[in-house]
Amino acid sequence: MLEEDIEVAIKVVVVGNGAVGKSSMIQRYCKGIFTKDYKKTIGVDFLERQIQVNDEDVRLMLWDTAGQEEFDAITKAYYRGAQACVLVFSTTDRESFEAIPSWKEKVEAEVGDIPTVLVQNKIDLLDETVLKNEEAEALAKKLKLRFYRASVKEDLNVNEVFKYLAEKYLQRLKQHTTEEQEQVHTTSNRIGVFNTAGGSHSGQNSNMINGGAVISLRPNKQRTKKSRGLGGRCGKL
Numbered sequence: 001m002l003e004e005d006i007e008v009a010i011k012v013v014v015v016g017n018g019a020v021g022k023s024s025m026i027q028r029y030c031k032g033i034f035t036k037d038y039k040k041t042i043g044v045d046f047l048e049r050q051i052q053v054n055d056e057d058v059r060l061m062l063w064d065t066a067g068q069e070e071f072d073a074i075t076k077a078y079y080r081g082a083q084a085c086v087l088v089f090s091t092t093d094r095e096s097f098e099a100i101p102s103w104k105e106k107v108e109a110e111v112g113d114i115p116t117v118l119v120q121n122k123i124d125l126l127d128e129t130v131l132k133n134e135e136a137e138a139l140a141k142k143l144k145l146r147f148y149r150a151s152v153k154e155d156l157n158v159n160e161v162f163k164y165l166a167e168k169y170l171q172r173l174k175q176h177t178t179e180e181q182e183q184v185h186t187t188s189n190r191i192g193v194f195n196t197a198g199g200s201h202s203g204q205n206s207n208m209i210n211g212g213a214v215i216s217l218r219p220n221k222q223r224t225k226k227s228r229g230l231g232g233r234c235g236k237l
């Protein structure tokens with residue numbers, strides 16, 4: 001199979017309190033529509049969109065999770081395997097802003113550190129704002145997250161959010177691939193040295209303790225027929 005045939009697929013989870021605009025954001029991005037009606041998400045939903053990033057085809061699978069705690073058990077299961085995350089709060093809902101750190105923790109508890117952005121939605125309703133700009137910026141800084149102000153209604157900054165995540169993910173994927181290649185290279189050199197000295201646990205997929213360094217040999221990349229992902233690093237699906 002040709003390298004060009006391989007497509008990067010990224011599972012993105014969109015999380016935050018109820019009614020902040022998660023479903024609307026996904027609908028806007030994947031279908032180009034906005035509806036004023038509020039229909040509470042029950043459990044989890046998902047839509048996808050293909051984009052090009054640095055000449056690479058990237059398929060974004062956007063998982064819409066329910067904002068209500070009553071669905072926590074279901075939604076948490078769907079965080080597994082997520083490779084990027086959007087944390088959303090609303091300009092008109094202070095509680096949704098204050099809940100952001102705990103949403104971040106919930107996602108991290110399932111998938112660890114993945115590319116994440118913080119989004120303040122509904123900036124078309126700035127007249128009704130319940131927080132200062134500096135507060136949101138301070139939170140983004142504290143959590144070390146890229147921060148976007150967006151309006152799903154006015155289609156402001158929605159594309160930018162997902163483009164940034166895709167770029168960030170690809171960047172990590174490349175870095176990860178290079179590191180793995182270097183690791184395999186270094187390891188094979190070291191195995192030689194180690195074996196000469198004797199007493200190694202040799203063989204692939206086992207941890208090798210060599211001069212205090214633990215070296216893991218893993219398959220280079222997990223690839224399915226048409227998709228490519230970070231494999232074991234972030235994904236647990």
Ligand SMILES: Nc1nc2c(ncn2[C@@H]2O[C@H](COP(=O)(O)OP(=O)(O)OP(=O)(O)O)[C@@H](O)[C@H]2O)c(=O)[nH]1
Nearest residue numbers: 018019020021022023024036038041067122152153
């Ligand atoms: N003014 C304004 N309203 C918005 C915007 N985005 C979403 N809404 C409205 O906010 C309400 C809630 O949006 P949803 O997308 O259903 O919210 P959600 O976060 O998915 O809610 P849950 O499913 O309960 O978790 C709907 O009435 C939307 O029309 C926006 O940018 N501006």
